Amino acid sequence: MNKNNAEMALIPTILCGGAGSRLWPVSREQFPKPFIKLDDGESLLQKAFLRGTALINVHNVLTVTNRELIFKVEDDYKEVNHRVSDSLVNNYILEPFGRNTAPAIAAACLEVAKVHGDDAILLVLAADHLISDQQAFSGAVERACELAKRGKLVTFGINPT
16 A cells, blocks of 8 residues: 555554553452543543544554453443444454553554554554543544654654643
8 A cells, every 4th residue: 555545544543451450449450440431421441432433534443452351342332332333343452461552552553454454554542541622633633644654653642731
């Protein structure tokens, strides 16, 4: 695939794991932070899923999780699936046990390259982030995709306060 091709696949990749220890007792090993429901009734995981699927031309979502959480992930997605395209494909990488962020991203890169080709764009989304401005997020992703199409690695961050 040509790197200048505007139709490069954008694959939102949600990292959903964690030990459930930081917000104990609200979160715990079998109920880590991504599954905590906020005041609007949605979990952080659901918000990440909806954020990724709201982007233009997203047809696949890849989730990296573990064997103990896969059914909770699927249940969370089912609760909000009515708000996404019927043609959306959900794929999963199941880690036998948590290896932290970098190995999860590496596994996702290998899987996306195998399924979608070397020129696919991987958008890594943490399952426990709260981003309330979808329009600003979408704009940032569009700008990042333009850089990625030119072979750049793009990271997002915020100015610390």
